[in-house]
Amino acid sequence: MKINKILKKKALPSFCTGNMDVLNSIMFFCHLKKLPCLIECTSNQVNQNGGYTKKTPKKFIEEINKLRKKTKLNKNQLFLGGDHLGPLPWKNKKKKIALKNSINLIESFLKEKFCKIHIDTSIKCKDDDIFNNEIIFQRTKDILKHSRIKKKLKGKFLIIGSEVPLSGSGDNKRIILTNIKQIKNESLKFKKTLKGLNLRISRKFGLVVEPGMKYMHSSIKKPNLKKFTDKAKFSKKNNFVFEAHSTDYQPLNILRKLTKNNFKFLKVGPELTYSYSRSIFYMQNLESKFDFKIKSNIKSRVFNIMKNNKKHWKNYYSNKKSKLLLNSKLDRMRYYLNFRSVENSIKILKKNINKIQKKEIFKVLGNNIKMDFINYQNKSLTNFETLKLIFISKSLEKYYSACGFRVS
Numbered sequence: 001m002k003i004n005k006i007l008k009k010k011a012l013p014s015f016c017t018g019n020m021d022v023l024n025s026i027m028f029f030c031h032l033k034k035l036p037c038l039i040e041c042t043s044n045q046v047n048q049n050g051g052y053t054k055k056t057p058k059k060f061i062e063e064i065n066k067l068r069k070k071t072k073l074n075k076n077q078l079f080l081g082g083d084h085l086g087p088l089p090w091k092n093k094k095k096k097i098a099l100k101n102s103i104n105l106i107e108s109f110l111k112e113k114f115c116k117i118h119i120d121t122s123i124k125c126k127d128d129d130i131f132n133n134e135i136i137f138q139r140t141k142d143i144l145k146h147s148r149i150k151k152k153l154k155g156k157f158l159i160i161g162s163e164v165p166l167s168g169s170g171d172n173k174r175i176i177l178t179n180i181k182q183i184k185n186e187s188l189k190f191k192k193t194l195k196g197l198n199l200r201i202s203r204k205f206g207l208v209v210e211p212g213m214k215y216m217h218s219s220i221k222k223p224n225l226k227k228f229t230d231k232a233k234f235s236k237k238n239n240f241v242f243e244a245h246s247t248d249y250q251p252l253n254i255l256r257k258l259t260k261n262n263f264k265f266l267k268v269g270p271e272l273t274y275s276y277s278r279s280i281f282y283m284q285n286l287e288s289k290f291d292f293k294i295k296s297n298i299k300s301r302v303f304n305i306m307k308n309n310k311k312h313w314k315n316y317y318s319n320k321k322s323k324l325l326l327n328s329k330l331d332r333m334r335y336y337l338n339f340r341s342v343e344n345s346i347k348i349l350k351k352n353i354n355k356i357q358k359k360e361i362f363k364v365l366g367n368n369i370k371m372d373f374i375n376y377q378n379k380s381l382t383n384f385e386t387l388k389l390i391f392i393s394k395s396l397e398k399y400y401s402a403c404g405f406r407v408s
Contacts, residue, residue: 003079003116003157004204006036007241011259013399014038014116014243016083016269018045018053019337020063021346022276024385025392027071027078032379033407035400037073039064040081040116040267043088048101048108051089052335057082057112081116082109083267084162086143087123095125099139103146110152118159118208118243119143137189145197159243159265160190161208178209180231187240206243206265207235211258213250215270217317217328220249225257232261243267248274249329255402266403271395273334277326279391280349283384287352289364296349298342302326305336312336350384358383 006012015026018041030037045051046060055063061080068078085106087098102121109117121139124131140160143149187207194205209231212223235242241264247255248271255266284298306313306325312335317324326333336342353361361383365373372390381389400407 003038007204007264010404011264011266011402012036012038012079013396013403014040014081014265014267015272016040016042016267017272017334018051018055018060019273019276019334020067021388022272022392023064024067024071025276025389026272026396027067027073028379028381028385028389029393029396030077031071031073033400033405035077035405035407036079037077038079038081038116038265040083040118042083043085043105046082047089047105049089053338057108057114061112079116080112080114081118082106082114083118084120085109085118086120086139087125088120090125091123092126094127098123098125099142103143103148106143107148107152110149110156115155116157116159117153118206120160120162120208122162133185137186140190141193141197144193150197157204157206158194159206159208161186161243176210177212177227178231180234183207183209183231183234187235187238191238191240204239204241206241208243208245211244211261211263213244213254214246215249215329217324217330220329222250222254223258225254225261228261235262241265252398252402255399259402259404266399268395268399270329270331270334272392273337274329274331275391275395276388277331277333277337279388280346281326282391283349283353283387286356286361286364286387287349290352290356290360292352292355294348294352296345296352298345298349299326301345302333302336302342305339305342306333309336350382353384353387354382356383 003012015038017023023039026039027037029035041060043051045053046055046057048056050056064080068075086102090098090101106117106119119140121143122136144153190205211225211228212221214221242262243265244258244263245267247258247266248268258266280298284296287295303325307322313325313332316330316332317328358377362370362373369390373386376386376389397407
């Protein structure tokens, strides 16, 4: 099965997370429902230096393959993509260093057979006094024609462009929509570049555009897709597709409208880890109803670590609104789940929840979860895996349904 074949009739959700517990649920769900599974990681999450998940592309692939075997997902169902591959992790470096690292980054993803590659050179470097669309496009072109990159692009699905604004910015600033002129200029220039470089890649490519949506701490902004009809027609006529970033928390009807407007990739990430953290907090509440010698204390553990380490949230949350640390839909909490003390707390929670007999745990479940627990408990899953899947599967069902798949 190839991506192009799927895209002829359907769209694809693209799951952007490096959290292995979340990926485990996604892959098991896809195995259960016999669905294609596109997993992507950003250059901040995974790169040749490790990223914030401390994984190189090779290490990421190794862990994904372990999960694939554990969840019994067929290897033909699995697709891997690299997101925002370019200067992003080195934006505070000089352009010469950042672009050299970008080449090494993209080569490392291609070497590990990632089939969907998003090249994003829209990030300004430390010494970029002049920075415009011409410079961005030239950098993309330079990367594509680099000898170490060019020869490894055969059969890959390329994505170019970057969303505006950055996903999950959490502010109320006006969103700048991608206009038809931008779409025409970028797509036609890119087609010309591909032809000139004689790259043996998929004839179709994807363009990241901004249809006008975002999410804040407790709300979302929905796009007005009535304004998108002419852009969709142009993309279909010129044999390219759109990719939507920051679709997190959008309702099913909006996601369906996106796919009808030739958005063939719907990127989702923080919504998944937010659902995961809700499942953890729910299980901690269950844990408190039983007499365990050692308890996880996961909520207070994460909260205290975040309070004492502001690196990943200080630009998003106010110090005066500490409740946002664990409850904002921006989900900056996801950056703290791989801290050793937090990982240890999750291990304790898993151990405790899995010790409870199913009939005992069923008694204390909320009525809205009991039916789902019955449906999943016969699938050789632990209590922890079952409850985690119940929370995450709500998002998965929504996205696959929007993309044209049957998930019932």
